[in-house]
Amino acid sequence: MSSSAGPELDELYKDLILDHYRRPRNHRVVADPKVVGEGYNPLCGDEIAVEAHFEGGVLADVGFQGHGCSLSQASGSMMTEAVKGKTVEEARALIADFTRMMTDPDSPPAEDLGDLEAFVGVAKYPVRVKCATLAWHALADLLDRHEQAQES
Numbered sequence: 001m002s003s004s005a006g007p008e009l010d011e012l013y014k015d016l017i018l019d020h021y022r023r024p025r026n027h028r029v030v031a032d033p034k035v036v037g038e039g040y041n042p043l044c045g046d047e048i049a050v051e052a053h054f055e056g057g058v059l060a061d062v063g064f065q066g067h068g069c070s071l072s073q074a075s076g077s078m079m080t081e082a083v084k085g086k087t088v089e090e091a092r093a094l095i096a097d098f099t100r101m102m103t104d105p106d107s108p109p110a111e112d113l114g115d116l117e118a119f120v121g122v123a124k125y126p127v128r129v130k131c132a133t134l135a136w137h138a139l140a141d142l143l144d145r146h147e148q149a150q151e152s
């Protein structure tokens with residue numbers, strides 16, 4: 001995303017985030033067998049639980065539940081859309097890219113993050129960054145648990 005993005009683009013991205021907040025995608029329980037990852041943001045009271053069903057190392061189905069501010073819930077919705085169908089490695093790369101965009105906005109993302117770039121404006125507000133990254137922390141927790149289960 002270029003730094004020349006004007007206020008119109010900012011408004012568009014805000015609409016996208018609000019749309020995901022009002023009509024969250026994949027806001028449901030995932031069929032068994034599933035792995036669950038959780039995240040909690042005490043600053044805002046946001047909670048996210050992410051569930052996934054794996055098939056051969058791929059996140060075949062992903063859903064989330066939770067409550068909290070619009071940013072946290074919209075981020076959960078957009079995260080599930082972004083990682084569904086991806087491999088564990090691809091999902092981990094996306095976690096790293098998204099986290100870097102939110103915590104180091106001056107360095108361009110390694111890849112085009114598509115709709116996820118709607119959150120780049122939030123990077124200016126460190127307190128809200130925790131809202132936007134919560135779902136991604138929950139996903140990282142889920143991937144850790146999945147890999148632990150594979151090893152045991």
Ligand code: ZN
Nearest residue numbers: 044046069131
């Ligand atoms: Zn929040």
